[in-house]
Structures are given as C-alpha cells and as structure tokens.
Amino acid sequence: MSSSTLPPRFLIDENVRIELYLFLKKEGYDVRVLSKGAPDSLLVETSRKEKRVLVTNDSDFRWYPNHKIYAVVWLKIPQNEVGTLIRIFNKLIKALESFSGKLIILRETDWDEKNLFTALASPSRKR
Template identity: 30%
Template sequence: MRFLVDECTGPAVARWLEEKGHDVFSVYDDAPGIADSKIIRRSHEEGRILITNDKDFGGKVYRERSPHCGIVLLRLGNERGQNKISVLRRLLEEYAGRLPDQFVVAAAEQVRFASKEE
C-alpha cells in the first residue's frame, strides 16, 4: 500500500511501514513543516493513504471537501511510537482492504469508518 505519514505521527511509524514493504512518504523526514493543505493534496495526487494524529484533517475533508484517497486519524491517549505502531498493525491486519477512500478513526480499542461523503 502507499502511505503518507504526517509529521506529527513521526518517523518510527514511517520506518515500520517501510519495513513491512509499503511505499511511504514521510513528512517528518522529507518535507518537515509543510502545510496541511499541501499534505492532503500530495497524498491525493500520489494515491496515498494519509496517516495522521491531526484532527484538522477532518475539517479539510468534511467542511472543505478536500479530495483524498483515504485518511487514518490516530486518536490515542498514549502517543508513543510503539503504541501508534501497535494500533496500525491491528488496523492493517483486520481492515487493510477497507482503508482506501475512507476516513478512519483508529483508537486503542475501536476503529470507526466514515465515507468521504459523510
């Protein structure tokens, strides 16, 4: 799968995804400080699922109607890299086929899917 990992999500997540064989663009490593509007545009143009901890992307999708190829919003009390990886591991094992074109909120105990049009 193709992912764009937001700067706030961190380099550990990007490295883990790469180790699992995914095509990853890491904002932290490759474009620190770029604006959210450029992040969502780039992920869409490159056919990447955006992984972020930034709730602002919900507004970009639902208020501004920004097109995307899928967004995974991590909503975690424990923001450590290993916890993010644990949640993403479970998400990919159970729902990989459902991630494209969805807005997904992934928490430690639950996953919620919302379509682009919601």
C-alpha cells in the same frame, strides 16, 4: 487485505511518531513524509494525486471530502504509547480491504471506519 488488493501507500504527517514510519518501511510499505512545515494543502494534494493514506494526529483532515483527499487515518492514541500505536495500526492494515475514500479514527484498542464525504453523518463501523 485480499490478495487482489494492492497494498496501501502511506503519507505520514510530521506530527506522527517516526517509529510508525520506520515500522511501515520495515514491513515493506511504500511510505512518504513531506518536508517539515509542508502546508496542509500539499499533504492533501499528495494524498489525492499519489493515492496515499494520510496518517495524522491532526483532526482538521477529517473534514476533507473524498474528491480532495484519498484517505485519512486520524490517530487518537497518546503519543507516548508507541507500542500500542504500532500494534493497532498493524491490526488495521491486516483487517481493512481498502482505505480509499475512508476516514479511519484509530484508538488504542479499536477504530471507527467512515466514508470521507459523509464523515460526520454516516454510521460508523466499530472494529
């Protein structure tokens, strides 16, 4: 992340391990979690209005266009691999200049970066 870029703000879906939330808070990031059972529409609206990166295990959010949601990190990491999740997420934050308008598909060792509005049609950049 360049020094002129503001740090990302995150919105953690309820299906994401609490350890990631705690790690991000400890690192000084602005992180929110909505109340349990909040509808997807509220997550999408909060992401867009507050310019927050939605972090989720839910594949449904990959279908939202960039005018409806700010950014999505879709976690494709087994839930029991907390250390791996934190390590690769930290690597992602340090490597990515901007999350805006992006769909990031995060795996155990790397990620794909796509534009939200053409998430299925655009070529991905593997890290």
